[in-house]
Amino acid sequence: MGIGEERAAARIRTVADARRLARRRVPGPVWDYIEGGAGAETTLRANVAAYEEVQFLPRVGAVTGAPPELATTVLGTEVSMPLLLSPVGFTRMMDPAGDVAAAGAAGAAGTIATLSSMSGHTIAEVASAATGPLWFQLYFLGGRAGAEQLVERARKAGYRALVVTLDTPLPGNRERDSRHGLSPPLRLDRRTVTKMAPRVVLHPRWVLDAARDHFSLDLINTTTLVVDGRTLSSLEALWHWLAYPARWEDFSWLKEQWDGPVLAKGVLTADDARRAVDVGADGIIVSNHGGRQLDSVDPTVAALVPVVDAVGDQVEVLLDGGVRRGADVVKAVALGARAAMVGRAWAYGLAAAGRPGVDRVLRILRDDIDRTMRLVGATRVSELRRDLVRIPSTWGA
Ligand SMILES: Cc1cc2nc3c(=O)[nH]c(=O)nc-3n(C[C@H](O)[C@H](O)[C@H](O)COP(=O)(O)O)c2cc1C
Numbered sequence: 001m002g003i004g005e006e007r008a009a010a011r012i013r014t015v016a017d018a019r020r021l022a023r024r025r026v027p028g029p030v031w032d033y034i035e036g037g038a039g040a041e042t043t044l045r046a047n048v049a050a051y052e053e054v055q056f057l058p059r060v061g062a063v064t065g066a067p068p069e070l071a072t073t074v075l076g077t078e079v080s081m082p083l084l085l086s087p088v089g090f091t092r093m094m095d096p097a098g099d100v101a102a103a104g105a106a107g108a109a110g111t112i113a114t115l116s117s118m119s120g121h122t123i124a125e126v127a128s129a130a131t132g133p134l135w136f137q138l139y140f141l142g143g144r145a146g147a148e149q150l151v152e153r154a155r156k157a158g159y160r161a162l163v164v165t166l167d168t169p170l171p172g173n174r175e176r177d178s179r180h181g182l183s184p185p186l187r188l189d190r191r192t193v194t195k196m197a198p199r200v201v202l203h204p205r206w207v208l209d210a211a212r213d214h215f216s217l218d219l220i221n222t223t224t225l226v227v228d229g230r231t232l233s234s235l236e237a238l239w240h241w242l243a244y245p246a247r248w249e250d251f252s253w254l255k256e257q258w259d260g261p262v263l264a265k266g267v268l269t270a271d272d273a274r275r276a277v278d279v280g281a282d283g284i285i286v287s288n289h290g291g292r293q294l295d296s297v298d299p300t301v302a303a304l305v306p307v308v309d310a311v312g313d314q315v316e317v318l319l320d321g322g323v324r325r326g327a328d329v330v331k332a333v334a335l336g337a338r339a340a341m342v343g344r345a346w347a348y349g350l351a352a353a354g355r356p357g358v359d360r361v362l363r364i365l366r367d368d369i370d371r372t373m374r375l376v377g378a379t380r381v382s383e384l385r386r387d388l389v390r391i392p393s394t395w396g397a
Contacts, residue, residue: 008021025203025352034351038175042296043299047300066379067374068379083329084111085111085341085346086343087117091119091347095209096354101354105359148257150221267285277311287320318339324345326367
């Protein structure tokens with residue numbers, strides 16, 4: 001981690017600052033990959049905007065000067081705050097430290113990082129660099145045979161939970177990526193890199209970092225799977241994945257492979273939440289993939305309410321999408337989420353200033369959770385309940 005990164009991180013005061021810095025540091029196509037959503041990006045915008053529709057109903061005169069207790073548990077794991085890191089793919093192209101930085105920053109902050117199947121470092125590498133608990137997000141790369149190997153690697157490396165992403169039977173319509181020649185399944189090969197070149201040279205620091213990292217932009221989990229006695233090529237692993245998207249039927253098989261908790265990510269309706277419980281999911285992540293998959297679905301903080309009402313007494317419900325402030329985390333938890341998760345917020349930090357950037361973003365969010373809890377009159381996470389917020393009547397509470 002360079003002095004430059006420390007200096008850049010020190011300039012970040014808000015997640016929006018991290019976003020601005022990230023946009024400047026990385027080449028346009030990398031920025032568009034981080035920031036972009038699907039279709040008209042309606043859901044991408046709505047996820048963020050929906051938090052503005054949740055009003056606090058604070059209890060004044062209730063707290064002492066003592067700091068509130070932010071610690072809680074998520075599926076049996078203690079965390080220092082109700083905020084976790086969502087899986088983000090291709091992070092090594094944002095900064096060479098990639099998922100290693102995320103795992104390190106999460107551990108230092110006392111929370112959980114979720115490693116994407118689309119990572120640039122191996123499952124074992126990230127685990128050995130981590131200082132805190134990790135979850136693994138599973139795509140069926142290489143089909144079931146490939147998934148079995150990924151699950152085995154995660155088990156051996158000590159990951160605590162599996163996150164099965166269900167909203168990606170194929171990549172969403174990411175128009176920004178296709179404009180850059182990064183068509184799904186997103187692939188960085190010589191052709192696309194050449195196409196990107198004119199925009200990449202405008203970002204010499206990024207180029208230097210990437211060169212020092214030997215342009216290690218491969219998705220390592222797609223190049224190391226052995227099926228029918230042969231190592232798959234990256235393209236083959238991705239085609240098997242698209243031919244074999246995760247389905248509810250896979251949960252019973254997964255539960256045989258994996259002793260720990262299994263979470264269903266991408267649930268947006270009460271019906272699917274009940275389905276997740278029926279197939280044995282231990283947790284649900286209400287998510288629309290940060291507006292990157294099906295456009296024109298409910299913003300997640302709105303979708304959270306009916307899901308919590310349907311299954312909140314049976315499984316833990318988390319959410320991600322649009323969380324940019326600690327106050328958003330407090331709103332989500334008050335509405336029944338066990339914890340909120342962030343994707344772009346930490347990716348912005350990483351792209352802006354490497355590991356120190358992720359540290360900084362997590363610190364900013366924690367401080368804002370702390371401050372907001374005091375201001376709404378809560379001394380611990382369990383006091384964040386629905387009567388502390390008012391939501392639009394159309395949200396199906
Ligand atoms: C750049 C980027 C890459 C992502 N890659 C993955 C992935 O590999 N697997 C996955 O399940 N979700 C992935 N997601 C979705 C996130 O896990 C999460 O659902 C989303 O980012 C939450 O919205 P937010 O970015 O507004 O916080 C990705 C999101 C972004 C922004």
